[in-house]
Structures are given as structure tokens and as C-alpha cells.
Amino acid sequence: MNKPIFSLKIKIIVFFINLLTLVIIGFFQFKYQHDEIKDSFYYNIENIIKKEFSNKISTTKGVITSFSSYYHSSVHMNSSSFTTFSKDLLTNYDYMNSVAFASVVKKDEREAFTEMMQDSGFFNFEIKSYDRALQKFVKEPQKEMYAPIIYIEPASFKYTRYYGFDIYNDKLYNNSFLIAAKQNSVQIRDRVQNEKKEFLYLFIKPTYSGLIEDENLLKRVNGFFIIDIDIHKILKDIKDKFPQYKIDLIDKNSYEKLVRNSFFENHSLLNDLVYYSNVEEFSNSFFYIKKKLKFEDFNLKTFLMIMALVVIIQILYVLVWQKDRFAKNKLNYKASHDELTKLTNRSFFKQTFEKKIEDSDEEKNAAILFIDLDRFKEINDSFGHKFGDEVLVEVANRFKKVMRSSDTICRYGGDEFIILIDDIKDYTDVLEVVKKVMATTNEPINHNSQKIYLTVSIGISLYPNDGLSVDDLLKNADSALYKAKDEGRNTYRLYTEDMTLEVMQRIVLENKIRDAIIDDEFIVYYQPQYDARTNKLIGMEALVRWQDKEQGLIPPDMFIPIAEETGLIVQLDRLTMKKAIRDFSNWYKQGFNPGCLSLNLSMMQLKSENFISVLKESLVQNNYASSNIELEITESQIMQNPQESIEKLKELNSYGIKLSVDDFGTGYSSLSYLKKLPINKLKIDRAFVKDLPNDEEDIAISKSIIALAKNLKLDVIAEGVETQEQIDFLVKNGCHKIQGYFYSRPKSASEIEELLKTSKS
Numbered sequence: 001m002n003k004p005i006f007s008l009k010i011k012i013i014v015f016f017i018n019l020l021t022l023v024i025i026g027f028f029q030f031k032y033q034h035d036e037i038k039d040s041f042y043y044n045i046e047n048i049i050k051k052e053f054s055n056k057i058s059t060t061k062g063v064i065t066s067f068s069s070y071y072h073s074s075v076h077m078n079s080s081s082f083t084t085f086s087k088d089l090l091t092n093y094d095y096m097n098s099v100a101f102a103s104v105v106k107k108d109e110r111e112a113f114t115e116m117m118q119d120s121g122f123f124n125f126e127i128k129s130y131d132r133a134l135q136k137f138v139k140e141p142q143k144e145m146y147a148p149i150i151y152i153e154p155a156s157f158k159y160t161r162y163y164g165f166d167i168y169n170d171k172l173y174n175n176s177f178l179i180a181a182k183q184n185s186v187q188i189r190d191r192v193q194n195e196k197k198e199f200l201y202l203f204i205k206p207t208y209s210g211l212i213e214d215e216n217l218l219k220r221v222n223g224f225f226i227i228d229i230d231i232h233k234i235l236k237d238i239k240d241k242f243p244q245y246k247i248d249l250i251d252k253n254s255y256e257k258l259v260r261n262s263f264f265e266n267h268s269l270l271n272d273l274v275y276y277s278n279v280e281e282f283s284n285s286f287f288y289i290k291k292k293l294k295f296e297d298f299n300l301k302t303f304l305m306i307m308a309l310v311v312i313i314q315i316l317y318v319l320v321w322q323k324d325r326f327a328k329n330k331l332n333y334k335a336s337h338d339e340l341t342k343l344t345n346r347s348f349f350k351q352t353f354e355k356k357i358e359d360s361d362e363e364k365n366a367a368i369l370f371i372d373l374d375r376f377k378e379i380n381d382s383f384g385h386k387f388g389d390e391v392l393v394e395v396a397n398r399f400k401k402v403m404r405s406s407d408t409i410c411r412y413g414g415d416e417f418i419i420l421i422d423d424i425k426d427y428t429d430v431l432e433v434v435k436k437v438m439a440t441t442n443e444p445i446n447h448n449s450q451k452i453y454l455t456v457s458i459g460i461s462l463y464p465n466d467g468l469s470v471d472d473l474l475k476n477a478d479s480a481l482y483k484a485k486d487e488g489r490n491t492y493r494l495y496t497e498d499m500t501l502e503v504m505q506r507i508v509l510e511n512k513i514r515d516a517i518i519d520d521e522f523i524v525y526y527q528p529q530y531d532a533r534t535n536k537l538i539g540m541e542a543l544v545r546w547q548d549k550e551q552g553l554i555p556p557d558m559f560i561p562i563a564e565e566t567g568l569i570v571q572l573d574r575l576t577m578k579k580a581i582r583d584f585s586n587w588y589k590q591g592f593n594p595g596c597l598s599l600n601l602s603m604m605q606l607k608s609e610n611f612i613s614v615l616k617e618s619l620v621q622n623n624y625a626s627s628n629i630e631l632e633i634t635e636s637q638i639m640q641n642p643q644e645s646i647e648k649l650k651e652l653n654s655y656g657i658k659l660s661v662d663d664f665g666t667g668y669s670s671l672s673y674l675k676k677l678p679i680n681k682l683k684i685d686r687a688f689v690k691d692l693p694n695d696e697e698d699i700a701i702s703k704s705i706i707a708l709a710k711n712l713k714l715d716v717i718a719e720g721v722e723t724q725e726q727i728d729f730l731v732k733n734g735c736h737k738i739q740g741y742f743y744s745r746p747k748s749a750s751e752i753e754e755l756l757k758t759s760k761s
Contacts, residue, residue: 034293041245041273041291049238049247049289056095056234057280060227061186063089064205067099067225071207079151086153095233098159100226102147102167110146117150117164128164140166147177147224167226173202181206181221190282199249199285203227231285246290249279255286338411340389341396346418349410350470353420365424369434370459370477373441374489376415383447391445395454398440403433418474427462431507434458434492455490457481466495509562516546517571523547524579525746528755529595529717529739532727537759538737539595541632542580543746544572564602573605578618581629583749585622592756598630598660603637606648616655630658632683646676653678660717664705675712682709684735686720693729706734 067085071077086099105113110127117125127148129140140146147168152159168177173189180187189202207223231249239247250258258276273291336348344352356364373395380388392415399409399417408420421433437458444451459481467473480495487493516522526540546554563569577599587594605611619626631652638645638661649659660681688701702718709716718730721740730738747755 037291037293038273042275044242044245045275045287045289049242050287052238053234054280056229057188059093060096060203060229063093063096064186064203064225064227068205068207071101071223071225082151083153083155086151090153095230095237097228097230098152098154100149100152100159100162100228102149102224102226104168104222104224105146105148107142107144107146122150122163125164127166129166130170137161137165140169143169145169149226168224173204176202176204177206177224178218180204180224181218184208184217188281190285199231199251201229201231201282201285203229244291246288246292248288250276250286250288252284252286254288258288341393341411343396343399343409343411343417346410346412349408349412349418349420352408353470353473356422364422364463365427366463367421367424367427367430367433368461368463368473368477369419369421369430369437370412370461370474370481371417371419371437372457372481372485373415374455374457374485379452383452387447391452391454394445395441398443399437402436402440418477430460430462434460438490438492457484457489458492459484459495460492461495509559510566510568512548513546513559513563513566513568516548517568517575519549521547521549522572522575523748524576524583525748526580526583526752527739527746528744528752529598529737530743531736532731532738533736537593537595537755539598539630540752541598541739542576542600544576545746564604567604569602570605570608573600573602574611574614576600577615581618581622581624583752584628585624587753587756588624588628592753592760594752594756596628596630596658598632600662601631601633603633603645606633606645612651612655615652615657626656627658630660630681632660632662634662638677646678650678679714681715681717684716684718686740689718689720689726689730689740690722692726699729702730702735703733706730710734 070085082101089099090096103113105127114126127140127146128137130136131138140148143166145168146166148164148166149162150164152162167173172191176187176189179185184206187204189204191200203226205225206217206221207225208217208220209222210220235247235249239245255276255278272293275287275289277287279285279287336344338345353366356366373391376388376391379391392411395417396409396411399419403409403419406422408422410418410420412418419433419437421430424430438456441454441456444453446452459477459479461467461473461477461480463473466476476495480493484491484493523545525543525545527543528537529539529541530536531538544556544560546556546559548554560569560572563572580597580599584594584597618624619629633645633649653659658680659678660683661677661679662683663685664682682705684702684705688698688705691698692702693699706716708714715737716735717737717739718726718735719739721727721730721738721742723742726740727738727742730736744755
């Protein structure tokens with residue numbers, strides 16, 4: 001009788017080990033699901049519920065601020081205009097209960113003000129206060145200042161009974177009104193107003209007579225706008241989105257009680273999820289949100305079925321297959337891999353590729369790279385075969401680092417390698433991989449304190465363009481490899497010539513740009529900027545141009561995108577910066593006044609480590625003042641990583657360098673980031689200028705940008721201006737700095753110098 005592979009004791013031990021493992025896995029799976037539910041709960045609160053509530057509060061503050069600004073700029077506001085504005089507001093924002101305006105009345109003006117209100121139709125008008133003990137309105141005693149409500153909407157008895165109510169001196173609201181008046185700010189007063197614990201929320205914003213300054217604001221306050229919101233309406237909308245949550249507001253006493261009790265709570269996994277915290281800027285209102293955990297929240301049934309199946313599989317695995325598996329795997333590995341480099345071998349590579357083609361439900365694009373180490377025989381002859389083997393292992397490891405896990409790398413034989421790039425989206429992807437392979441190979445290998453440099457030649461064939469079988473693709477890639485070697489080595493060649501013209505032109509153009517940088521073919525043009533009120537030159541924007549020896553002047557849209565894509569934009573930006581600073585410095589030395597130099601700043605340049613030091617060095621070398629330079633960065637680039645942009649731009653601004661946001665209005669930037677940026681100027685994009693003053697949308701956008709710049713105390717300039725009508729519109733609306741063909745096209749340095757001479761004379 002054959003002896004059993006495993007004894008009964010070992011089988012039982014294995015079973016209980018598996019069982020214990022599954023229990024542990026089950027516990028952590030349950031904990032993982034619980035944590036996911038908990039994370040989702042807190043995420044919804046912080047990023048949806050509180051944010052939606054915050055948006056409503058911010059909207060209310062914005063509305064009441066707009067009311068205040070309108071009243072300040074238009075002292076002729078009357079009951080009719082107030083009603084019109086208020087009705088539109090209450091229609092658009094259904095969570096707002098009422099809008100009121102309280103006019104400030106001094107002590108000695110009370111009698112005359114009362115008579116005026118009675119003569120205007122409020123026959124029983126008087127300044128009154130609310131006696132909470134008697135629960136009725138009574139005549140207000142003598143005060144130094146009053147703020148009776150004179151306008152209120154809706155015009156129903158529920159609200160009109162507050163006409164004449166001196167809300168300023170009411171003990172519940174006086175402090176909020178006083179702070180608002182002294183600080184010219186929106187104050188929010190929240191309190192529980194009855195036994196039902198219903199919350200009342202008032203937003204208060206003062207208005208003033210004359211200019212609003214930092215001093216004596218209280219003496220010049222002439223009224224208050226007041227908005228009452230229905231917090232339960234806002235909560236109802238939120239509850240409808242999250243019916244699984246219990247969402248309520250609680251007062252301060254209830255909140256403090258919850259905080260005290262939370263110290264003694266049992267924090268087990270089975271507890272319901274509870275959240276409580278303060279609400280926005282309110283002092284007496286707190287969120288209380290709860291989710292009751294249910295069995296349905298956890299996918300335990302599926303998990304238990306999977307675990308049972310795993311138990312069966314594990315037992316079978318231990319009892320039946322484990323004995324032979326290691327030996328088989330070892331044998332299979334030897335049959336499919338190269339012993340030296342541990343890469344797949346030629347046979348396994350062909351099987352893998354053929355299987356991928358057969359298993360594919362739809363046609364896939366793929367590429368084969370046939371790679372040969374240049375002059376590898378010389379390394380073997382000079383340093384010995386042992387070092388040659390070490391080189392092959394090092395090259396194989398480098399290939400592994402730069403390739404994806406889905407790609408297949410094979411040692412084809414000797415110093416030849418094959419890489420299968422699977423599932424290509426675009427043929428440009430192949431070229432990127434080729435560059436990575438060549439770059440990693442070009443890194444030197446250290447041997448006995450000396451560096452050995454390697455290069456590779458690569459032949460490329462594409463599936464299905466260059467063949468449908470593995471043999472055809474390998475043959476064609478091999479032919480392309482020989483072509484690469486014949487043309488000088490350390491390069492690559494495509495077997496097919498049917499790649500798109502765009503890709504080929506891109507490769508050629510990239511190489512030409514690199515050569516042009518070395519040959520100093522890039523020059524700087526300048527487009528003047530003028531003050532339209534005086535037609536005086538105030539500065540220039542430096543623009544890079546390519547003066548090709550064969551084709552002449554190449555427009556920037558032909559090479560800038562390629563430069564940005566390949567990272568060459570950093571070299572172009574620095575070249576332009578150095579030449580422009582040198583030109584401007586020379587012009588100033590000659591007694592000219594070219595104004596401020598504007599330089600375009602790419603995000604790639606901004607991210608580079610030594611950019612700021614290079615800029616400072618160029619300024620010092622040319623004795624050029626940092627205050628006479630302005631860096632322009634596009635809005636869309638800033639918004640790629642706004643936080644990082646803010647830090648870098650602050651550092652630049654600290655050196656006295658001015659900063660401008662180019663193409664403003666096209667990048668959909670957040671105003672919360674805009675106010676944090678240390679910028680000095682907004683540049684209105686030509687897209688919003690070209691149809692002025694005939695396009696209503698461009699009119700609205702241009703006015704908004706100008707107004708925004710004015711409110712943020714920023715300078716503003718418009719680009720792409722070509723007509724007198726555009727200038728007239730911009731100047732009329734507050735933008736008098738102009739750049740565009742109306743004044744001048746971009747000019748060479750010599751042409752600019754002639755312009756400066758003419759201007760000086």
C-alpha cells in the first residue's frame with residue numbers, strides 16, 4: 001500500500017490554519033467595509049452637505065452685499081425699487097423668507113423722520129421696540145440712534161407689522177448691528193426663537209453715506225439691509241439627497257451635552273455613525289447627522305460564499321497539487337526564460353504574442369522593438385565575457401524599470417533583445433517608449449573606476465500594419481534594425497513608412513528645434529503696449545520667433561506646441577528672457593524709455609528648480625531692475641496646480657517682479673484661488689476683444705473682468721486690439737492699457753530701437 005502524502009494530523013492542522021486565516025480575513029473585510037461606509041459618511045458631510053449649506057450662506061452674503069453696494073451708489077432707492085429687487089430675489093432663492101431695510105435715524109431727527117414716513121403713506125408709523133415680556137410692540141424710548149425698518153418684503157401682515165421696529169437697539173441684535181456698522185461687514189445672527197427650538201437666521205449688512213473709509217464708519221452708517229433665511233428649507237433639500245441620514249440642527253446646549261456624552265460612548269464597529277459640529281459662522285447652531293448601520297450595508301453573504309469556496313480550493317491545493325507544483329513551475333520557468341537575464345526567451349515570446357493575437361476579440365495595435373547593443377563585441381574583447389554578461393544583466397534590469405508590466409521583454413540571443421509593446425493607443429506612444437529605452441541604455445555603467453557608455457540601435461515593426469504573424473513582424477523589425485545600424489547606430493528606424501505625416505513631421509521638427517537652439521536661430525520680437533489715453537508707450541511683450549536659415553521666419557504656432565510637449569520650452573523661455581533683458585537694459589542705457597518688459601512664463605519653466613536663480617543672475621548681469629519686469633502666466637496653466645503656483649509666484653513677487661495672468665477668462669479659474677495669487681495685472685484675452693463692441697457676451701465678459709480687476713485692486717490690459725471702436729469701448733469702461741495691431745504688430749529689436757528713437761525725438 002502506498003503511504004499517504006500527508007498524515008491526518010497534518011491535514012487537520014492545515015484545515016484549522018485555513019479556518020483561522022479566513023476568520024481573520026473576514027474580520028478585516030468587515031472592518032474595511034465599515035471604514036468605507038464611515039469614510040463615505042464623513043466625505044458626504046464635509047464635501048456635499050456642508051458645502052451645499054456653505055454655498056447658500058455665501059450666496060446670501062453676496063446678495064446682501066450687492067444690495068448694500070446698490071444703495072450706496074444709488075441714493076434714490078425707494079419703496080418701488082426695493083420691492084422690485086426683493087421680489088426677484090425671493091423668487092430666485094426660495095430659502096430666503098424676507099428682505100428688509102432699516103434706515104438710520106439720529107436722536108434729533110426722530111420727530112421729523114416719523115412725520116415724513118406718515119406723510120408718505122405709513123399713517124400709523126412710529127419708531128417702536130418689542131417688549132418680550134408683554135409680547136407686543138411698544139413705543140421706543142429715547143436713544144442716541146435708531147434703525148427702524150421702513151421697507152420689507154413680502155408685504156404680508158406677518159412681516160409688515162415690523163414697520164418702524166427699531167431692530168438696531170433690540171438687545172438680541174444690537175451687538176451684531178454694532179459690529180457690522182463698525183467693520184462694514186456682513187454679520188449673521190442666529191438664535192432659537194421659541195419652545196419648538198426653531199432657528200432664526202438674520203444676515204445684516206450696513207450702508208454708509210459718502211466714501212467708505214476705515215475711520216468713523218459708525219458715524220456715517222445710514223441704514224442696514226436685513227435678510228431672513230429659512231434654514232429648514234435648506235435642510236429639506238439636503239435631506240432629500242440623503243434620505244439614509246438623519247439630519248437636524250441643534251442648539252448650543254444640546255451640542256455641549258453631546259460633546260460631554262461622547263467621552264463615554266462605546267466606539268465599537270456596531271455603533272451607528274454620528275456627526276456633530278458647528279454650522280458655518282453661527283454661534284448657536286450645530287449640525288447633528290446620524291446614519292443607522294444596517295445589515296444590508298455589509299456585503300457579508302457574498303463574502304461568506306467566497307470564503308467557503310476558498311476553503312475548498314485551499315484544501316484541494318494542499319492535499320493534491322502542492323507536491324508537484326514547485327517542480328513543475330521550476331521546469332516551466334527554465335523552459336520559458338533566459339538563464340542569465342531572467343527575461344523571457346525567444347520561444348516563450350513568440351507563444352505569448354501569438355496567444356494575445358488569438359485571444360483578442362478586436363484588432364489591437366502593437367509594436368515590436370528589435371534592439372541590438374552597439375559594438376558589444378568590443379566590450380567582450382576588451383573587458384572579458386564575464387563583464388559582458390554583467391552588462392547584459394544590467395541592460396535587462398534597466399529595460400524592466402522603464403517598461404510597463406503588460407509589455408513583454410525578451411532576450412532574443414547574444415546581445416539582441418525584443419520588446420513587445422501591447423495595446424497601443426497612438427503610434428506616438430511607441431516613440432516615447434523608444435526614447436525611454438535609449439535614454440536608460442545611454443546611462444554609463446561603472447567598471448573598475450571607469451565609466452562604460454552604451455548605445456543601442458532599434459528596429460520597429462507595427463502590428464497589424466507590418467505583418468499579421470510573429471515571424472513577419474520579427475523579420476521586418478530586424479530589417480529596420482539593420483537600416484538603423486547602416487545609418488550610424490545609436491538611433492531607431494521604423495520598418496513602415498506609412499505612419500502619419502504628422503508624427504514624422506513632429507520628429508523632424510523636434511530635431512530641428514534642438515539644432516536651432518544650438519545654432520542660435522531663435523530671436524526675440526517685441527509687441528508694444530500703450531496707454532490709450534495719452535498714446536504713450538508703457539511697455540512691451542517679448543515674443544520668441546524662429547529665423548530658420550532655409551525657410552525664413554517660422555510662426556510660433558508651428559514650434560511652440562512641440563517645444564512645450566518635449567520640454568524644450570524651458571530652453572526657449574530662458575533664451576528669450578536673457579535676450580530681452582539684455583535688449584531692454586541697453587535701451588535704458590541709451591536714454592530710451594521702453595517701459596516694462598513682459599515675459600511669457602510656462603508652467604514647466606516655473607517648476608524648474610533653478611529658474612529663479614537664472615532670472616536673478618540675468619538681472620544682475622545686465623544691471624536691470626526687477627521692478628521693470630513682468631512675468632505673464634496663462635490662467636489655464638495656473639489652474640493645473642494652483643497651490644504650487646501660488647507658492648512659486650509669491651517667491652517671485654517677493655523680489656519685486658510683477659506678475660500678470662494672461663488669457664484671463666479662458667481658464668475657468670476659481671475666484672478663491674485668484675484672490676490668493678500675488679498677481680498685479682489681469683490680461684483680457686483677445687477672444688473677448690475681437691468682437692467688441694458689437695457682441696453682447698463679449699461686452700458683458702470684458703466689463704466683468706475690468707470690474708473684477710478694479711475690485712481686487714489689480715491693473716488690467718487688453719490684448720488683440722485692432723480697431724478704434726474697441727479702444728473707445730475699453731477706455732470708456734476703465735481699461736486704458738492696450739496691446740494689439742492697432743498700435744503695432746510685433747517688431748524686431750532693431751525696429752523697436754528705431755521706434756524708441758522716434759518717440760524720444
